[in-house]
Amino acid sequence: MDHAASYVHGASPTPLLGETVGALLDRVTARWPDRPALVVRQQGVRWTYREFHAEVERVAAGLLALGLEPGDRVGIWAPNRAEWAVAQFAAPKAGLILVNINPAYRSHELAYSLNKVGCRALILPRAFKSSHYLDILRGLTPELDASPPGGLRAAALPDLRHVILLDGEAAPGTLRWCDIAADDAARKRLAAVDAELSFDDAVNIQFTSGTTGAPKGATLTHHNIVNNGFFIGEAMRLTEADRLCIPVPFYHCFGMVLGNLACVTHGACMVIPGEGFDALATLETVAEERCTALHGVPTMFIAELEHPRFREFDLSSLRTGIMAGSPCPIEVMRRVVREMHMSEVTIAYGMTETSPVSFQTVPDDPLELRVSTVGRIHPHVEVKIVDEAGRVVPRGTTGELLTRGYSVMRGYWGDEANTRLALDASRWMHTGDLAVIDDEGYCTIVGRLKDMIIRGGENIYPREIEEFLYGHPDIQDVQVFGVPDDRLGEQVCAWIRLRDGAAATEGSIQDYCRRHLAYFKVPHYVRFVDGFPMTVTGKVQKYLMREAMEAELSEKAGR
The missing domain is CATH 3.40.50.12780 (ANL, N-terminal domain)
Structure with a gap:
């Protein structure tokens, strides 16, 4: 059957707020x-x-x-x-x-x-x-x-x-x-x-957080952040009775917009558990303050769920919150709903340059869609998915996500060249993210345009392999990326954090993948690590992992 074009517009009866x-x-x-x-x-x-x-x-x-x-x-x-x-x-x-x-x-x-x-x-x-x-x-x-x-x-x-x-x-x-x-x-x-x-x-x-190079100063207006904070709170169904625990940093949009402004636009209470993230302090604060909502990147939720004292805390006051900042492992999301009582937890997707949120799930979305997609388009925002030539692709087809609307930044401060690269003449923000929009308007982020692995002509999306490996009983966290290969162009590499006491080997992980994945998606390299290089906001810096692997392989090859 013919699919509609991958263009969505957040038509809404709720007007934008016209205030500072x-x-x-x-x-x-x-x-x-x-x-x-x-x-x-x-x-x-x-x-x-x-x-x-x-x-x-x-x-x-x-x-x-x-x-x-x-x-x-x-x-x-x-x-x-x-x-x-x-x-x-x-x-x-x-x-x-x-x-x-x-x-x-x-x-x-x-x-x-x-x-x-x-x-x-x-x-x-x-x-x-x-x-x-x-x-x-x-x-x-x-x-x-x-x-x-x-x-x-x-x-x-x-x-x-x-x-x-x-x-x-x-x-x-x-x-x-x-x-x-x-x-x-x-x-x-x-x-x-x-x-x-x-x-x-x-x-x-x-x-910008510097995952891909020198930071650029995204310049945002009152209109950008007030409205984004308001509609984020709307998706969470915040009211003046809510108390949101905010362990994510204020210097980033997650803390100041998804956190502080989402609260203030709804008369809710901002609850700050500490100067920096600490899993125990966060759990203590939620329990003591009877918080109804909690924000975090996936690594924060993993740290809370895995904390040895996790079972001591009464988290039954929790209802909602946001998991965002990097791709959210489906199994972690399920545990947050089940074990942290966050039945209305939402996933949000966005970027600093768009104030930041463009897509978000809502409590009415079926759990399966809340754990496998980033939801549907935010009110008053437009998104289209385009191919390499800039043409809008059919629904269900992967392409680059472009967004336009009230949320798009003015530009990068004092940097016309990079502003022109990011914002085209029609004010579409080129996100650099690969995404798919289905026939119901739900969006799935496949990965970064720059992260896509091309192995022997096959396009490989690291996110798919990561989600598969999260289902392995010995794996606590995983990141997949491409490394250069003389013969195939690129090979798949997986960095893995094992659960305490687990004893998987490179061969056993590869065998596990071979049983379930196409041969070209099986990691050629597997490394077991204690952690990943990250920005302060919890975004994994895959380019540093790639550089480390390139150095290792060059040394082995005697280059």
Whole structure:
């Protein structure tokens, strides 16, 4: 039979929200002033919406009082804590553009990010784990110690003027977060700025996670992230009674949009279990705070399910949440539904450049579709699947996923060349993801265009082999990728994490695959590893795995 074209449009009776981040918070606070807004376990913070709103207004006015002007960029280089959530709403309320800096960055990456977008201010804690942020910054700016607060002039960071410390005593050249002052003049200035803002103004710069090369600064507007957060919460059926546990990092869309904005758009409570992910702290927080929702990438859910104390915690309050960030193993999804009581858990798919979500499952979707697809198109978003010539392919056919609509970024900050590569003349965002849309509109992500393995002319999608291997009783986690081969072009390689006590061999894994998969899909190379190279957000960096295997094979060949 003839299949319809692989084009879907999220027609919706629910209109887009035409408001800024600040106007959203004003409206929600007026409606639910006494509902809990933010709980931060490690800081002892418990704020209602009225209290959260007051802190946002203080900081927003205080940033303007420092001399920052609408359109200036303010970097935040910090793990998850109360001040991050406040800055997420305070900066846009003041017309400033918040720049998310990866907490794992060191001096080279920090300097690149701050200089790329011309940050005027930087918010940071003294340290977190092995990252001594203030010391790293001092290494770049020896001028800091001799500078008055707000008067930094550093050769390595020429645009930076203000360094705002989140904790501890004041240090030379810095201002403490708690000392940000908002007098009557600053509050009047804030009201005047707020009234002039447009929801199409840039509000946030997020650097792509660097799985494929140098980070690029995706520039997002109020309209992008407010609406995406709202429709994400709608798909989860969030209400003001919900409490969402957010262990994923704020600096990434998963934390700040799927987490914080999904909550605030619905008057729900943001619950922060710790500065960085810890499986035990997350389980404790869900149980203690009676959270109704939990977010995570697959590796986080695996760590929670496999934790030796998992059975001790009452997770019966859980109902929903999102698993996203990387392909979700079907068996892990089933265990989350069964063992963590998350009967309405959803899968979401997207990318930073699209604010981020384009597809999401909903609770009404049959479980089989919720564990095997990323759902259907989000409201007010368009997607088409195209072949190498840019033609829309029939339903059921693999091609590259392109998306268009309110969610698509303005572009990469200061980078016209890469913007033109990603966004075509018709404003379609070229995602680089390989996908299939079925006759019912459900989308399956097959892999990355760059990850597809071509072995002897056969197109092989790593995701298919990974899903198969997740069914092996000895395998806890697996990643499949291609490595160069002189004869066939590429060969299939699998890196495998075994369960504790398992004793599989390369030969036994290959035999298992031969019984069930076409010969060309059987991994030619199998390596057993303790972990995978990952970004802070849990995205596996297959290019680093590929480089490691290429080096190993070259050494063996004596090259």
